[in-house]
Structure formats: C-alpha cells, structure tokens
Amino acid sequence: MSTSEEKTMKRNMLHRLVAMAAAGTMLMSVAACGSSSDDNAATSNSSDTSLISVNNSEPQNGLIPSDTNEMGGGKVIRYLFEGLVSFDAKGRQHLEVAESITPNEDATKYTIKLKKGWKFTNGEAVTAHSFADTWSFAANVKNAQKTSSRFSTIKGYDELQDPNVDPKATLSGLSTPDDYTLVVELNKPDSVFPTKLAHQSMFPLPSVAFKDIKKFGQAPIGNGPYKFKSWSHDKNIIIVPNKDYKGSRKVSNNGIEYRVYTNEDSAYSDVLSGNLDVMDQIPQSAVKTFRQDSSVIAYSQAGSSFQSFVIPERLEHFGNDEEGQLRRQAISMAINRDQIVKKVYNNTKTPATDFTSPLVPEYVKKLEKNGDNLKYNASKAKELWKKANAIKPWSGNFRIAYNADGGHKEWVDAVCNQIKNTLDIDAAGEPYATFSDVRNQVTNRTIKTAFRAGWMLDYPSAEDYLNPLYASSSADGHGSNDGDYKSAEFDKLLNAALAQTDVKKRTEDFTKAQEVLAKDLPVIPLWNDNVAAASATNVKNVSFDYTNLPTYNTITK
Template sequence: MNRSMMSRLTAAAVSVALLAAGLAGCGGSGDAETAEGEMIISVNNSEPQSPLVPSNTNEMGGGKVIRYLFEGLVSFDADGNQQLEVAKSITPNEDATQYTIEINEGWTFTNGEKVTASSFADAWSFAANVHNAQKQGSRMSVIQGYDELQDPSVAEDAKLSGLEVKDDYTLVVTLNQPDSVFPVQLAHQAFFPLPSAAYDDIDAFGHNPIGNGPYMLESWEPNKNIIVVPNPDYKGNRKVSNDGIEYRVYTDPEAAYADLSSGNLDVMDSVPASALETFQTGESIVAYSQPGSSYQGFIIPERLEHFGQDEEGQLRRQAISMAIDRDQIVSKIYHGTKTAAKDFTSPLVPEYTDDLPGVENLEHNAEKAKELWDKADAISPWSGEFKIAYNADGGHKDWVDAVCNQLKNTLGIDAAGDPYPTFSDIRERVTDRTITSAFRSGWQLDYPSAEDYLTPLYASASADGHGSNDGDYKSEEFDAALAAALSQTDEQARTEAFHKAEEILLQDLPSIPLWCDNVAAASAVGVQNVAFDYTNMPTYNTITK
C-alpha cells in the first residue's frame, strides 16, 4: 500500500478514536433534457430495487442517489476523514452506552421543514419497527428498544425506547450495549433524517423523496434515468460544482462503455471486464485506477441441502473456497484491477490484515479442497448441480464461469452460472428468500471501519430480512465476538477483537470472499474534477465539464 493511502487510513483511524472520546464543535443512452448552458453530469446506474427511502435501500442503484439527496449527522470526506454535518457535537458517556447529540440549527428539508432531533428519532424508530419491514432496519439493533419493536404484536407507531428528544436540537441515544463505533455508524444512510411528510405515504415519498442533501430530485423515469439538481439551501460540506446529475440506467455495461467512449456518457464508475486490459491506454476516455474497497463474493444459503450450519456444510464451504484460484482470475480476467480476498473486509479500513488464522481457507489448494469435499461426501453424498446466480446486467458472467469451471475441475461436480436479466430481478429473489442456489454478493463500504463489513452482513440481528445478512447466517459465537469488539474504546484492543470475530467467519464462511474491486473507472474526454472516495464511488458533486 502506498504512503498516501496509508496516511488516509491513519486519519480515518484517528477519527474513530476521537469520536470514542467525544466530538465537539444498469438501459440506454440519450442526454438528459436540460436548458441550454446547464452542466448536467451523466453517470451510469442500475434501476433502484425499491423507492428511494434511505432505511429501505441496500443496493447501489438506489444508494448512489440517496447519498446525494440526504445528509446525516456526520459524513466522511473522500479521504475517509470524518466530519460533522447536521450534528454540532456527539458526546459519549464513560462506557459508550449513551450518546448526547447536539444538532445544528438552520438545516431544512427541501419542502422547508426544519431538520430537528425528531427528524432523526422518528426516522430511526420507523426503520426499527417490524411493521415497516425496512431492509436496513437492523442498523437500529444497537439502540435500546429495538428487540421490543421486532414483536409482531407491537403497535405500528411504537418508538425506540432508547431515543429521548430533549428539545428540538438535542437527542440522547441509549444503546443496548457498549458501542464505541456508533458515531462512525451514524454516517450510514439508514440514519438519515426524514421529514414528517414521509410517513403519510412512505412508498409515494420514496418515488418523490424530500431530503436535506446537496441535491434534490428533479425527475425519475423508471428504467431510463433519475435526474437531481442542486439544493440551494444545503448547509453541509459537500459543495456542488455542477448543475445536476443524471443517473442513467443501463442493463448492459458494454452499452454504457460504448456511450462513454463516444462522449455520450460523462462518467462510468466501473468499466466492463472486456475493457480492463486496454482502458488505461485508450485515447477516447480518461482512465482512473486506484485501490478500492468494494467487496465481492458469493453466498451459499444455509437452507440449501448439504450446506447447513453443521460439519458437512462447513466442509463443503471450505472445499469450494479452496478450489477457487482467485489470483488466476484476477490476473487473467481482470488484469490486476482487483485484490484477492485475505479476510472479510478490504485494504481500505484500518483493521485490515492478510494473515489471520484461517486465511488458508481463502487460498487455492486443489488437493485439500478435494479432500474436504470427500469428507463431506462421507457424511452425506453429493448429488445435483451447484449453481451461482448472478445479474447479467452487472458484468459478472466471466468470473462466475471461471469459478464454476474451477469447481468442476477440482471437485468433479456439475457447476454452472445461473443468470438473471437484471439486478432487481435477482435482488427480489434474494430478499424474499425464494432463490434456490448460491448467489453473488457485493458490498459497498459505507464508512471506513471493519464493523461496516461485519455487522450488516453476518450479525444474527441482520438475518431473516432485517438487514443485509442474505444467507441468514446465525452464530452466537460470532455475535459475542463482535459485541466484544464494539465494547472496546481502545483502538488497538478493538482491532484485535474484530480479528477474533473474523477468525470465526474464516471457518464458517457464511459467504465465500473472492476479491475487492479496485477503482477501475473512466470519464469522457473533457470531463474534469473526477475523484473517487473510500467507497469506490465518484464524488459526483465535484465533477464538471
């Protein structure tokens, strides 16, 4: 890792430590219809799975837009340094079980309503209440009263008991257990505020959201584009340098790249696999390549036959993982633009390490893989076909085919990809638990902490549709180890505790980590001020042309 990147991570780690001590003070082409002289930046996107409600969005088609329509209590800049936004200060008690949040006055939603402590408290309670079935509801599980709101008999308007609105600009948050990372977690979109109008009809609100971020919604034409324009009343740190963003929906990354190359698309956040070998030398585009944080892998649900949370299931997961030659795929297909997984996080978080006990389960070892598979067969003989489902509009076919070929050759099983036309198609099957095979999974970093990879993806509270634990992995041992890490206010002790939690994952393999995506992006010639943040995403507000 280069020195500048390391300094960024150090800054992020210092930010976490300071907060623990207390803070103060995918479609088609065609240009958007805009007035002459307006600088609208066109970018690639996929159709959002759901209406644009922050607590009900856990995929990037909607997430890319929501991040610019709303602003939270805190944010992270492009280098991963934390900064206050709506929050004036965030002060913990001695054991990090309670936080007093002072809110800046003067913030408003785009309908003129003031942003107050209740704007946050009501939104968090709405997200947590089981009747609202919010995909990111489990993000509230750390707050006192969450478990009570999971009872189906609870009142539809019941609130989190751990939230006390002291006055319009003071919110006291009491947690279920110590959580020294809570101020960092507040950067997640699930903690964004909502105006009171949202609760009249949350679905209608999601189609025409009213936010407090640097942009506001101009239009949304499903399966074509979403256009946002600057919010003149925005009070935060993300200054806008253009006249708007057109999030253009593409179902084929090759079509997006063709538009980019011909100057009909301004920015593409990830070039297709077919262009990775040549995109950095192409004269028709401007290429960007740097270390990234986006995790990629695939999940084998525990409900599938032969893959339960038992000895056979663990043996088969470990065998499959060892049968995969990640370095070969990264080299041959992706030309070094990805980093083979060594743990369940990424090199862009301070807690990353590549030498945890159990890392051998992520390393190619064909002989050991076959041995473990045979041991599993002795418990219960394998039959059938092993499939990996993926969305065909995301450029995943090449790696899925490569992985399946490696499984065939090493384990002697019938393995094949199972394509779904669009991301929304596969996400619906994953969300309602009707998918009957393994399936690709990806994770975009929300804030630079290992916790963001661990809690939402593997905690029991995030399973069963309450979060992003799509394989419904549940381990009391892992939950306890994660809780122990979050209770540590000392940075080094917290890092070591996170590593203990990851060691459990390396044995259980609730997902099969493959690699982290480096930034491999491009812009059209003439587009300027393109930068990428710690999430691998362009800083859309800075782009000009």
C-alpha cells in the same frame, strides 16, 4: 488502578476518539453506501448536457434511505440527504447536522447536539425529532425496512420486532429533551456508533414522509447537497443543487443525471463517444485496454468493494453442521483467485484475504486462524470434499446465481469451472436477466442456489462489513445477512470489539471474529474491486471516495 481512575481513563479515551473523528483525523485516509452492489449498466439516453451524466441501474425500491441496500438507489440517496456526520474522499469525518456528539464513559449513551438552521427542501426544519421519528420508523418491524438492523443496538429495538407491535411504536432508547438535542441509549456498548451515524439509514426524513412512505419514495424531500427533480423509471433520475444546503459537500455543477443502463458495454460506448460523462465501473470487455485508451480519462486505485458468493445454510449439503462446513471450505480452496484476477480482470481486483478491504484500518492480510481456507489448494479441497462425502454422499449440482446485466458471467464461469475441475461435480452459473430479478429472489428467500454478493463501504470501519452482513441481528430480512448466518461465537466477538474504546484491542477482536467467519464461510470471499472507472475527456475534478464511487458533487465539465 482504582475503579474511578479506570472509568475516567475510559471516558477520556472515548471522548478523544469522538473528538478525533470530528476533527477529521479518525481512522486513516481512505476513499459510502453499504449496500449490495449492483455493477450493471445500460441503454443510451440523450438529455440535458449541462448536467453531469453518470451510469446507474434502476433502483430496486423507492428512494427511501432506510429501505435501500443496493447501489441503484444508494447512489442517488447519498446526495439527496445529509446525516449527522459524513466522511470525505480521504476518510475524514465531518460534523454535518450534528454540532457535537458526546459519549458516556462506557459508550452506552450518546448525547447529540444539532445545529440550527438546517431545513428540508420543503422548508421544514431538521430537528432532533426528525432523527428520532425516522429511526423509530426504520426500526419498527411493521414498516419492513431493509436496513432495520442498523438500529439493533438502540434500546427498544427488540420490542419493535414483535409481529403484533403498534406501527407507531418508537425506540425507547431515543429521547429529545429539546428540539436540537437527541439522546441515544444503547442496549450494549458501541464505540463505533459515532462512525455509524454516517450510514444512509440514519438520514432524517421530513414528517410528510410518514403520511405515505411509498409515494414519498417516488419523489423524496431531503436535506442534502442536491434536491430531487425527476424520475423516469428505467431511463433516468435527475437531481439539481439545493441552494439551502448547509453542509461540507459543496456542489460544483448544475446537477446529476443518473442514467439507467442494462448493458455495461453500451454505457462504456457512450463514454467513448462523449455521450456519458462518467462511468464508475469499466466493463469486462475493456479492462485490458481502458488505461491506454486516449478517448477516455482512466481512473485506477485501490478500492473497498467486497465481492463474494453466498451459500445459504438452507441448501441441501450446506447446513450448519460438519458436512456443510467441510463443503464450504472445499469450495473456497478450489478457487484460484489470483489466476482469475490476473486473467479475467487484468489485475483490476485484489484477491480477498479477509472479509473486509484494504481501505479500512482493521484489514488483515492473512488471518492466522483459518486463513488458509481463503487460499487456493486443490489437493486439500479434494480431501475435504471426500470427508464430506463420507458423512453424506453428494447429490445434485452446484449453481451460482448472478445478474446477467452486470458483467458477471466471465468470473462466474471461471469460478464454476475451477470448482467443477477440482471437485469433479456439476458446477455452473445460473443467470438472471436483471439485478432486480435476482435481488428480489434473495430478499424473498426463494432462491434455491448460491448467489453472487457485493458490498460497498458506508464508512471506514470493519464493522460496516461484519455487522450488517454476518450478525444474527441482520438475518431473516432485518439487514443484509442474506444467507441468514447465525453464530453465537461470532456475535460475541463482534460485540466485544464494539465495546472496546482502545483501537488496537478493538482490531484484535474484529480479527478473532473474522477467523470464525473463515471457519464457517457463510460467504466465499473472492476479491475486492479496485476503482476502475472512466470519464469523457472534457470532464474534470473526478475523484473517488472509500465507496469506490465518484464524488459526484465535485465533477465539472
């Protein structure tokens, strides 16, 4: 066909993809905060019984969307703010602040029209400038935002990574022809961009936020279905309905109390006694009994949370070389995931077969190339370890760091025992008291061992696992690539997938990219967490979305 015909077909296909998303038929029905998951729990707190009480952990930072990549803060932020689009519990996309999202023919430019009438809870109008200013702030290296790499495909991002850049410098790829039009120019094609707009880093901030961002994070002003009321550190965060909210997520309760727990069993005891309304993750001690316990309402369904442990390349014996690759593959093959899921978790997890989850359309049940590296094979593991020893004899020990307040000891001990018994090395867990303790070490790159990692889906696309966790642009503190993995081969395949407007071809490229990961193993995939939750018996209308979390706005009692 002619070049003009081909361009027309590509443009029409991309328009159809965006239209499908807006109509709520994009992707598949699945049940968002892509972040390092913290499943810790905690101390009982008495409070206003008219609120829906839910378990949480103390946020690592202030409640700033672009500086939050963990669940303690993410659970709250998702309900204080609203972005251009959102996804409901069935994976259907809704236009929120956006009125329309129009791509050009090759997915390198998007024109976004905004709805009028949206306001922040301080009365300030939400405009195109709100988004442009927030995105530039988040992308600018001087502001040290943890999710800055989410903006790496927008023109001007690389310039904002210069250590000498002006703190007020902006993304050159953003323009605002008028108050309600945002034009986004990308530095490479990205057909998934309309889906990525649901990520919390893309939420708008009011102008007051930039005057003192740390102060703002302690009492945020948003445009979401709820508004901030109070934060008693290490105790609770309370949010109440925002009567001026204009989006699709209607509120059915008087507010949410996020209670901070430091022990999962304490939280579950509160659910059993009716002192906590909803717990989103059952503790290890109750996984075999919670479904039959008449004192609670149990919830169980397929989930999207991806669990693994990271082996940084900076560790001795695990560099980006032949020895490191052999040892990673040997360790992965030494782990009997099926056995741990059955005996430790009573089948409330699903053994990982790729680097995503069954809730995204690009999920792969078996990677054709290198997929065997994710399967238990003790004899092969010993063989690979022996080959690595021939390159350089093993020395020292192998440790997996984890937060002791999150119910990880059982699986860490099981994994380390399997590694120890198969490879005949000293392998054990290394506990840290709290989630914040271990995350701060990971963030600062001061941790000297392997460490557990969890990721929960922000939007139903494989891109949300692959880009923030493994792209080179997400390394070195710019995203959630905590092991600082860098692979030109992986980046090339990932970019090829993002440039594809054809869903089938995009999936094929995502799969090829995953096969590179299965060879290099920057993380050792373990399993996907299924929803395994409970509520008090007087609680109603509890449903779970693709993040494995309840839709808090629908819960009643």
